[in-house]
Amino acid sequence: MAKITLDQVRHSYAQNPDDDLDWALKEVDVTWSDGGAYALLGPSGCGKTTLLNIISGLLRPSRGRVLFDDRDITDIPSDKRHIAQVFQFPVVYDTMTVFDNLAFPLRNRDVPQAQVDARVHEIAKMLDLEESLHNRASHLTADGKQKISLGRGLVRSDVNVIMFDEPLTVIDPHLKWLLRSKLKELHQQIGSTMIYVTHDQTEALTFADKVMVMHDGMVMQIGTPVELFEKPKHTFVGHFIGSPGMNLLPCVIENGYPSIDGHQIISAQKLDIPEVAKRVEIGIRPEFVSFTPNGLPVEIVKINDIGQYRIVETRHKNTTIKIIVAEGLHIPTADPKISFDPAYTHVYADGYILT
Amino acid sequence: MIDKTTNQKAWFLVAPVVVLVAFNALIPLMTVVNYSVQETFGDNIFFWEGVKWFEQVLHSERFHDSLLRQLSFTSIILLIEVPLGVAVALSMPKKGPWVSVCLVLMALPLLIPWNVVGAMWNIFALPDIGLLGRMINGIGFDYNFTQQPTAAWFTVILMDVWHWTSLVTLLAYAGLCSIPDAYYQAARIDGASSWSVFRYIQLPKMKRVLTIAILLRFMDSFMIYTEPFVLTGGGPGNSTTFLSIDLVKIALGQFDLGPAAAMSLIYFLIILLLSWVFYTLMMRNEEQ
Missing domain, CATH: 3.40.50.300 (P-loop containing nucleotide triphosphate hydrolases)
Structure with missing residues (x-):
């Protein structure tokens, strides 16, 4: 030992x-x-x-x-x-x-x-x-x-x-x-x-x-x-662990929070210093994304029913976002919008998490 | 009721094989069988003799002597070539540029025609002009393979070891290369000595290729003809007259076709039997 x-x-x-x-x-x-x-x-x-x-x-x-x-x-x-x-x-x-x-x-x-x-x-x-x-x-x-x-x-x-x-x-x-x-x-x-x-x-x-x-x-x-x-x-790690892996969305940081095309996203931490990094991304697992009346507008590309839940592949501009939707929950067809659970929304600069 | 269609055309498809086997195996073999039970005279006149030639060969001292010489020769070269071949294979590098160098050097003797090997060693071992012969005499041994039976045997065995150890080495090396690294790593962790690694990993993994190597060397050496014929011509006296040399003397020298045919068949059966014994012994454990 x-x-x-x-x-x-x-x-x-x-x-x-x-x-x-x-x-x-x-x-x-x-x-x-x-x-x-x-x-x-x-x-x-x-x-x-x-x-x-x-x-x-x-x-x-x-x-x-x-x-x-x-x-x-x-x-x-x-x-x-x-x-x-x-x-x-x-x-x-x-x-x-x-x-x-x-x-x-x-x-x-x-x-x-x-x-x-x-x-x-x-x-x-x-x-x-x-x-x-x-x-x-x-x-x-x-x-x-x-x-x-x-x-x-x-x-x-x-x-x-x-x-x-x-x-x-x-x-x-x-x-x-x-x-x-x-x-x-x-x-x-x-x-x-x-x-x-x-x-x-x-x-x-x-x-x-x-x-x-x-x-x-x-x-x-x-x-x-x-x-x-x-x-x-x-x-x-986000990508390798989980099935499907973590979604990564390019974003910019405004007023301490990430934002995608002017849509502000609330992340787990307020980011005090605007980072100077080549690549800033939001990382969110498909489990923590849900369809909501307000939020980021997306289009639905594909729905994959794998039994216990469905994997919905959506797209915002050129970014693919996968969402896990439990069986029985409604998937909106007209003008779908999504939002992220703030507790599990992290921001990564050049791959590494910002805290 | 089902109509069975008979299509005789199928015979044409197997015909080439039948013809081939007939010409290269059945007809020559049956010719030998034919000679072995008859007395042959000129003008293709034959008399039925039954098993007379077989009895004659089996009771002849000459046959006993060459069989004994043959068995001794084969045993000696197997006892030398197999351990030596394995030892050489074990000491060959496993990777790096030297692998190809070693493999080519090892393969060289195998590429030389058999009569050339005989001629080479004949000149090499001549006591007056050969490098080997002069050297042995130079260090104080009286060596002349054309006159001394012991010297002749020594030369024939040395020549065979030189010619054929490579075959065992190459086969053993192939067997060694197929052992995954994990075996050696596990053995290291288990604290195995290098003898244990050889005994419990390398030898068992080489078993199949070694079986092939032993069988090939057994059969080839038991039928050896060209090299000792060129080197010693079976002499001095009859001291290196092995079975096939003796057989050629009877068949083509004395033209005794009956006894020669009977001897061929006996010779063939001995090889078949011994190969079977070898194979069964070595494969015995696989079945358990």
Whole structure:
């Protein structure tokens, strides 16, 4: 068990990075507290896996330090870091039985046989693998194999952190749900720090207490799922989380409030200083837009009924605004106007939120 | 009632295959079977002999000797080439510019015609003018492959190892390259030693390609003819007369068509049987 700190970590796969584009990770400063369930969320190629491999010691960061409980472990090899990692594709040792697979990390560390037996049975019970303990691991299904990968991490009692690198990619949809709840349950049972890398927001938001959103080698925001939803710190977070993502409307700031074509919009905060920025936008989630008698005039482009609610695509001039309308609510046909819930209306300058 | 239409035109479509198989397999094989049960005289006069030639071959000391030589040769080269090939594959770089350099260097021996390999090694190993022969004699060993059976065996084996280890290497390398990085990373985290990585990851993942490599090397080496024929001509004496060299001597040297045909069939059955045994043994675990 440990607190994990990344201290000004940067990483580049190039030998001599000079361009900004050469950096896969651009200056990451984070602390994960002991026992938390974290998710690392971001699109493919944003640096999530690089970050994970730096924590596990499979990569040495080009700059910066990695600390476990304030102890610098940047140069300590993976097997001495007391970490466990579950990969995207299940890794099992084909020629061994399930039992031997689970016992492998312990036997490599010369743990006495009796202790190995006890520990393997305990973990197998947790993962519902008891019945197949003496079968060949290569004959299990993908989710069974992924459980073994996980089990090899859990079996060591000294793990500081368990890391998951998109572990559900190859699992059938109906088993994904089961395995995900299993992970959640295990986290509560054993209480070790878990870091879960994924590009699937549902996975991240259901698994983690805190989600770290990454984009282009940078950490955009760290927060609870609710924070990410209600107050994204960057337009990328607003856009990436939510379905559909946050609406972005170009605007100007007048008298401390944003305005679109002379229509004043009330935002969550009064903005005292008129910002000098290249791009000023209002960010509002489709959930917080509604049709009202007065407001911004729009035309309706398309209505998408997806069962529990409808997604109405509207347009004001050249800007598309999506609105989520609950089933049963009326959608005006003649001269529709919309307004935004002020509490969830944020203004972004060059992508970053204004407060 | 359903009318079944019979369309005899279908026969024309399989005809090319039938003709091809007939000419390249069935007819030659049946010719051999035909010779193996008859006594042949000039003017194509044949007398039925039954299994006489088979009995004669199976009881002949000459056949036993060449079979024993053949088995020893094949075992020795398999025992050298397979571990050596795997070892070379393991030490080859996985990425970078050296990969192509290594692959081309490895493939070179495989591209040389077999009789050229024999001729090359013949000159290379000659005790008076060959580089290898002079060197061995120079460091104090009495070496002359044209006169000493041990020296001849040493040269033939060295030549085969030089010629064919690359095949095992290339196949093993292909197997190694197909192992995803995650396996090595997981093994590192699990604290596996490099022996464990080899034993539990690399070897199991190479199993299929190694099976192919062993089968190919077994069959090829069991049928070896050209290289030792050019290098030693089967000598000195009969010391490097392997089965196919012996067979050619009987069939084309002595023109004993009956015994030669019987020996061919026995030879063929031995290869078939041993290949089957190898394959079954190596694939045994897949089924469990």
